[in-house]
Amino acid sequence: MxxxxxxxxxxxxxxxxxxxxxxxxxxxxxxxxxxxxxxxxxxxxxxxxxxxxxxxxxxxxxxxxxxxxxxxxxxxxxxxxxxxxxxxxxxxxxxxxxxxxxxxxxxxxxxxxxxxxxxxxxxxxxxxPMAGQTAWKAVHAVGRVGAGDRVLVNGASGGVGTFAVQLAVAAGATVTGVCSGGNAELVRSLGAAAVVDYTVTDFTEERTAYDVLIDTKGTHPLRRFLRTLVPDGRLVLVGGGGGKLLGPATHVLLGVLANHLQRRTIGVVGWKPNAADLAAVIGLVADGAVSxxxxxxxxxxxxxxxxxxxxxxxxxxxxxxxx
Ligand SMILES: NC(=O)c1ccc[n+]([C@@H]2O[C@H](COP(=O)([O-])OP(=O)(O)OC[C@H]3O[C@@H](n4cnc5c(N)ncnc54)[C@H](OP(=O)(O)O)[C@@H]3O)[C@@H](O)[C@H]2O)c1
Known part of the structure; x- marks a missing residue:
């Protein structure tokens, strides 16, 4: 072959x-x-x-x-x-x-x-498979997104982000997506109620308080992500950022430490494929709820x-x- x-x-x-x-x-x-x-x-x-x-x-x-x-x-x-x-x-x-x-x-x-x-x-x-399952874990297992939650997806137009936006919307959340202006229309078409163009606005400087922040890009230090959340909010780390040695694992290690130092929850999406998560996502694709x-x-x-x-x-x- x-x-x-x-x-x-x-x-x-x-x-x-x-x-x-x-x-x-x-x-x-x-x-x-x-x-x-x-x-x-x-x-x-x-x-x-x-x-x-x-x-x-x-x-x-x-x-x-x-x-x-x-x-x-x-x-x-x-x-x-x-x-x-x-x-x-x-x-x-x-x-x-x-x-x-x-x-x-x-x-x-x-x-x-x-x-x-x-x-x-x-x-x-x-x-x-990888992007859909990761988004599923981010939204459900780690983010515990429910109806009425305000959710921000950083990297909303990427492989994981496009699934995460749709899965959070399907769970009843009001979603804000972060991407560049050229992808704003795409992210809105996936169900996002609002879009932040990161080339113009830094979402960590805004006053909006989110229940869940799903980060796929590692664009900011953890403390900047945490301050966008309500006091019992959840920060979900998917990937991105970090240096040449550890990459995204840097945020993961800092997140584990920071969990003990403040009230908000920091959760990490690990790589652990399983058929149940995959079946859930492909089922939503078959039903037309996720594209x-x-x-x-x-x-x-x-x-x-x-x-x-x-x-x-x-x-x-x-x-x-x-x-
Ligand atoms: N934990 C796990 O098991 C797991 C599994 C899968 C992936 N990951 C990790 O998750 C990360 C994302 O994966 P992916 O497949 O979604 O990547 P991707 O498809 O390559 O992401 C591309 C998207 O990122 C957006 N982007 C670029 N710079 C940005 C910024 N500064 N702020 C916001 N958005 C920005 C781009 O939007 P614009 O073009 O509009 O800039 C583009 O649409 C990767 O680091 C990957 O390694 C982890």
Whole structure:
């Protein structure tokens, strides 16, 4: 099969399109014939070892042998490993792998996959796994957003933000989105009641008090985020910011410490894919309550360029690869 591999850390220039053997599913896994994959900041962070701590999972000097880019995928199950009973050959599924989605086939844990509902396209389904699940956790598990809450989403036009705005609106919240002026109309169309153009206004200087702030960008120190919240408000840290060594983990560590020093709650959205969250989001997509926002669909041959584009940090929703 064809796959976008890398054997050293670096820019998208280090990616190689190679012929590699099909992987074989182990116990609890399935082999998926991939139809579409989506890119996430996770991919350029892993590939570029940015921050350096990202090397811990893949190898300190070099990535582990046979590393293939990509986490989000949708496709057809073509083989089952031992013990898989919830999926069958021929099922159309979506889900997340740690590595391997930018390829013609990948092995995935069956418990991280969900069957794609009828009426949802491959491109829509591929856009959902990492960004959709992260937004779901941010809004529900960590943010505990409920009807009537005032919610601010920082980075509202990005992969996670476009889902977070829609999920918070679906939960009955009044949502303010932060993005540049060119994306204001998009964010309003997702249900945001108000938009703050960060190139003109610093939302942490405004008087509005939010119940929940979902931050996907790490644009401000934590104390500036906290002062936008009501006294029992919740700050939800998704990503962004930080230095070369720890990256977004810097905010996470500071947040854990700051939790003990003041009244507002600081919660962190961790990377832990699970089928229940994924099923909830794709169910809302099937019902029409949530629409994945697709910035662009690019051919398989253009994965490095698509990653360069995403790395610029201004994608409107998701960048999807047609495999
Ligand atoms: N915790 C987890 O499990 C998890 C999972 C997924 C992602 N993440 C992290 O979450 C972060 C966001 O991911 P993503 O997929 O949403 O990224 P993304 O799609 O690359 O974000 C792009 C968006 O960011 C907006 N943006 C850029 N600068 C901004 C600023 N100063 N203020 C507000 N918005 C700004 C851009 O809007 P404009 O073009 O209008 O500027 C653009 O629409 C990443 O750091 C990622 O690593 C964490």
């Amino acid at each position: 064809k796959a976008w591999t890398f054997d050293r850390y670096g820019s998208p220039d280090v990616l190689r399109l190679e012929d590699v053997p099909d992987p074989a599913p182990g116990p609890g896994e399935v082999l998926v014939d991939i139809r579409a994959a989506a890119l996430n900041p996770y991919d350029w962070r892993i590939l570029g070892s940015d921050p350096l701590v990202a090397r811990v999972s893949l190898g300190l000097r070099r990535p582990r042998a046979g590393a293939i880019l990509g986490a989000d995928l949708t496709g057809e199950v073509v083989a089952l490993g031992d013990g898989v009973t919830d999926l069958a050959v021929g099922d159309r599924v979506l889900g997340e792998v740690e590595l391997g989605a930018c390829a013609q086939r990948a092995v995935a844990s069956a418990d991280r996959l969900v069957v794609v509902p009828d009426g949802v396209t491959d491109i829509q389904a591929a856009a959902v 994945p926002v697709i910035d662009r669909v690019v051919p398989f041959a253009d994965v490095p360029d698509a990653l360069r584009y995403l790395r610029l940090g201004h994608a409107r929703g998701k960048v999807v690869i047609e495999v």
